[in-house]
Amino acid sequence: MNNILEKLKKIDRRIIYFLVFLSIIIPLLPGFDFLIFPVPPTKETRAIFDEVEKLNEGDVVFIDWAFDPSSKAELLPMFEAFFKHCMKKKVRVFIYYASINGINLGKESVKKMTALEEFSWCREGENYINMEYIPITADIRIFNMDVDFKGTYKKEGKIFEGVETLKDINYILGLSGSVYHQTHIDMQIRFNYKFGLAVTAVMGPDYVPFLQTGQLTGLANGLRGAAEYERLVSDKYENNYYGSATKGMSSLTFSHLVIFGFVIMGNIVYFMDKKKRG
């Protein structure tokens, strides 16, 4: 017994890594589709969806992309689902990249989606536009947008028709893996725009109070939020649309079970060890 305890105490970290690896990769293999559970949407994610549902054709949505490939896993599926939803609603989409490392990732992703047959009517500069990057901080950019929207970005296109200032934007969605969008939340009281946020799961609990004060309308929390959004879009517009977030849910479940196992085992070992020492 003591022998096992000692062994468990000094378990090689690589065994833990290997088990986690297996728990993530096995549910993704072909033939394991039956492990995909339905994901019931939470009210926070549904709030973003409902706000977009309220928009009319030709309204303006501003996507504020502030993540780089390191958080691609959690936020890119959300971006894709949201962009798809916007295109289904036929609203105009402005995509601004606050993170310069995200520009090509976003462009490739948009290109991939607009190449689909259902979105073949989408034109860059008319239905959506990549606003790329400007070297100023978020707060100054918001001040600037409030005065002169088009001049801030130095871009041209039919899409800018009737969009003069911040007031003409119907919804802003921030996608961030950092505290970048805190500025948007702080300034929301002053400029009174509608702002939803999709964050990495790590940051999720930090933004709940702002949801309660109404500074945020909607919060999508990590990969789970993206899966919920995919589900909402697929329920409303097409059946059986599974994006990468929904595919990942089964892995998420099983890796969590393995991690639970480790936490419980760690605690058992700890208490047995404590008892032995007295």
Add this chain to the structure above:
Amino acid sequence: MDFNALLDNIFLNDIFVTWVPVLATVMVMSFLYKDNPLYKIGENIFIGVSLGYMWILMWQYTIKPFFIMPVQDMFVEFHFWDITYIIWFLLALTMFFRFSRKKAWVANYYFGFLFGYTAGYYIPIAVQNILLQSTNLMKPMNQGSFFETTKWIVIIFGTFAALMYFFFSKPHKGVLGKTARVGIVIMMIFFGAAFGSTVMGRVSLFIDRALLLVDFPMQSIVCTIGVIIYLIIYFKFFKKEEKVIDDESFI
């Protein structure tokens, strides 16, 4: 075949597009076994590519449209407001003095200005936010359902208790001590929720990689086997394995 077509052929063909991402993924994952030259090579390729990428994009999206173009326009037709560009440019150039030890104070002009005006517009906004957070706490406690009512009771008293914990100018004894203790529990629940979310976040980072590996099964298997063989050869013949002390202090 001209040069551009050759480049396209190298960087856009199927072999590059499928093998390189898988190889990169497996190379970095070899770090999980132990630090090795393969990982170091990958790391340095990554740093090089990222810096080159940044420089090109900075040139394209920053320097060209917001510096070179305005200067060109200035030469064509000078407006009075273009003076602001010159003032800002001169102010910002002082940043270079940070590299010097003796003349570092010249950069103060820029930083003093920047911090000063940030303070100017930020103070009212911060006050607005504090007031909003406070008014949000002043709510009728009866909110209908059981969960809603208990939720607001916990939020109101929990925030108060946690603030008491941060209140350092009096010793934490008596009523204050007990409230601060509740505050600690509240903070612990916050950190617990944050940890729970963090686990989900971290795991989903690898799920994305796993999806890539599953999408290209042949490539992943070949690359994994190759990297494993490399690791065995490297640690067996080129590097004497040191005894790893795997105690609790790790991580």
Add this chain to the structure above:
Amino acid sequence: MKKEIPILLGLIAGILWYGEFFIAGMFQENQKLFFSNGMKIAGVVGVLVGVYSVARQNYYKIKNKNERYYAILRVSMILLMVFLGLKSGTSSGTPFSSMFMNVYVPFQATVFSLLAFYIASAAYRSFKAKSVESAVLLVASIIVMLSKIPLGGEMWGQIPVIGEWIMDAPSSAGRRAIIFGGYLGSITMMIRIFFGLERSHLSE
């Protein structure tokens, strides 16, 4: 002279912005753009400073014998990217973009994905109920984790509800206390900068 004039400059700019909040329309459009347009130029100079600093560091690394080969690899990659970017542009479907999508993205994403393994190892080694507080932390995090995975709701219908309650009530209360502290702290800091009491951002 070394510090007083910069502080005075900051004070004047700050007072102008402070007044702008209360007197809407105090600034003309052009005056408002003075800050934002000018700041873009300052950003450009910031980029130049960054480029200079990277070049300087790599130069010293190449001169140093120990790390020479890795530094050469790094610099050659920088040059390759710069060459591809200048040669064929950066839009999607170019060699430059392909390098980004197939080299940069997998490397960065994988480096960060290693955290998944580390957090599992950390959960095993240090996530123990050593005291009442850590037991609270453990229970809260396990409930939140269970409520996040789809299986949690399948096991017992109330788990997502309880998880949401934890996120909405006690966790939110803890976060609110931090928010209050943060805003109060930053206001204090800003006022100190405003009046020149805080000088840590200025060098001698």
